[in-house]
Amino acid sequence: MIPDTLQALLATGEDSRRQFKRNITNTDALAAEMAAFANAEGGTLFLGVADDSSIPGLSRTEVSRINQLISNAASQHVKSPLTVRTENIQVDEDRIVIVLTVPKGQDKPYFDRNGVIWLKNGADKRRVNSREELRRLFQSVDIFHADELPTKAGIDKLDRLRFRDFLRNTYNQPYPDSPEKLITILRNMNLATDDGMLNLAGVLLFAEKPDWIKPQFIVKAIRYPGNAIHVSEYLDTEDFSGTFPEIFEGAMAFIMRNLRKIQAGKGVNTPGVPEIPPLVFEELLVNALVHRDYLISAPIRLFIFDNRIEIISPGHLPNNLTVGRKVRRKVRRKVRRKFLFS
Numbered sequence: 001m002i003p004d005t006l007q008a009l010l011a012t013g014e015d016s017r018r019q020f021k022r023n024i025t026n027t028d029a030l031a032a033e034m035a036a037f038a039n040a041e042g043g044t045l046f047l048g049v050a051d052d053s054s055i056p057g058l059s060r061t062e063v064s065r066i067n068q069l070i071s072n073a074a075s076q077h078v079k080s081p082l083t084v085r086t087e088n089i090q091v092d093e094d095r096i097v098i099v100l101t102v103p104k105g106q107d108k109p110y111f112d113r114n115g116v117i118w119l120k121n122g123a124d125k126r127r128v129n130s131r132e133e134l135r136r137l138f139q140s141v142d143i144f145h146a147d148e149l150p151t152k153a154g155i156d157k158l159d160r161l162r163f164r165d166f167l168r169n170t171y172n173q174p175y176p177d178s179p180e181k182l183i184t185i186l187r188n189m190n191l192a193t194d195d196g197m198l199n200l201a202g203v204l205l206f207a208e209k210p211d212w213i214k215p216q217f218i219v220k221a222i223r224y225p226g227n228a229i230h231v232s233e234y235l236d237t238e239d240f241s242g243t244f245p246e247i248f249e250g251a252m253a254f255i256m257r258n259l260r261k262i263q264a265g266k267g268v269n270t271p272g273v274p275e276i277p278p279l280v281f282e283e284l285l286v287n288a289l290v291h292r293d294y295l296i297s298a299p300i301r302l303f304i305f306d307n308r309i310e311i312i313s314p315g316h317l318p319n320n321l322t323v324g325r326k327v328r329r330k331v332r333r334k335v336r337r338k339f340l341f342s
Helices: 003-011 027-039 060-076 131-139 160-171 179-188 200-206 244-258 278-290 323-328
Strands: 018-021 043-047 085-090 096-102 118-121 124-127 150-154 197-199 219-223 236-240 300-304 309-312
Touching: 003 043, 003 085, 027 043, 027 060, 027 096, 027 118, 027 124, 060 085, 060 096, 150 200, 160 200, 197 200, 219 244, 236 244, 244 278, 244 300, 278 309
Parallel strands: 018 043, 219 300
Antiparallel strands: 043 096, 085 096, 118 124, 150 197, 219 236, 300 309
16 A cells, blocks of 8 residues: 555545554554454554544554554454454655554454454444344354353352363363363363353353353243143143253153153053154254353243144344245354264
8 A cells, every 4th residue: 555545545534444543552452443343344443543634653663562462462352363464554754554454254253352242333333232232243144152152150160070071081181280271271162261251151061050150041841731831730840950961861851751652563561662753852952952042031941732842942043044044045054062962
C-alpha cells in the first residue's frame, strides 16, 4: 500500500471494517478489537492514526513494540488463535503507520482470554450479553463450541478419581502430581480455560457434582399411561443428573425398564427381548446429550407412552435447517469429544 492509497482510505473515517488507533499499549484491548473483527466480517486496524483521520504515525521503536504486542494478542489472548497480516507504511521520514488486517473468522465465536465475546457495533465494539445474540452468532458457523464456554468452577470441583481412571484407562497416563500439571492437561484436552477454570465440557464430563454447577443440564424422564401427557398421573418418573456417562446410563435404564418386552419366537420360559433394539435409544440419547443447545437453560425431557417414546432436546437444527431441508442436504460438522460415549 502506498501513502496516497492510505490517505484515501483514511479520508472516509472509521466504520465497521476500519478503525483508527493513535497508539496501543494493552494486549487485552488489542485482542478484544481482533476478536470483534473476526466475529464479524473481518476488518483493518490503522495503528498510528488519530480518530480525526490525521496521521501522527509511530516511531520505529513503537512499531517494534506494537508488532510484538500484535503477535502475542493474536496467538495467546484470542481463543481460537488468529492469523493476522501487518503492513508498515512509511508516511514521513521517521513516522510509520501499521496496517493490521484481521480476516473474517472461520472458527467463530472468538473470545478474549477472559471468556468475553466481542462484536462490532458500527465503528465501535460491544460485549455479547444476551443468549439470543449468542445463538445468532453460533448459527452463522457450522461448528458450535458451547462446550468451551467458561464456567466459575475451579479444579477443586473436579472428580479426581474419575479423571484419574480416565487418564489411566484411555491414555495409560498417571494422575498429575501438581495443580499446575493438572491445569496444563485439562487445557490441552480443551476441558479448562487458560486461567484454570473448568469449561462446560470439563464440568459435564468430570466435575464431582455437575448438577450443583449447572442444575438445568439434566434429563427428566416420565412414563405416562396411555398415549397422552397427563397432568397428575404417571406410571414411573425419575430425574437423572451427574456426569454425561451417569446421565446416559440412568436414562437408558429408565427406557429399558419401561419398554415392552416381546417373545420374539422363543419359549415361554425365556426372558422377553425389548420390542425396539437398545442400540436405537443409545444413539438417540447420545445425540440429545451432545448436540443439545447449551445456551438454553432447560432439561432434556424423556416421555414414554404406550405407542411411542419422545426425547425432547432443547434447541433446533443448525444453520436454520428444517427437517425437510436436512433430508436433502448434508451438514458438515466436526467430531468433538469422541471419548464421551465409547
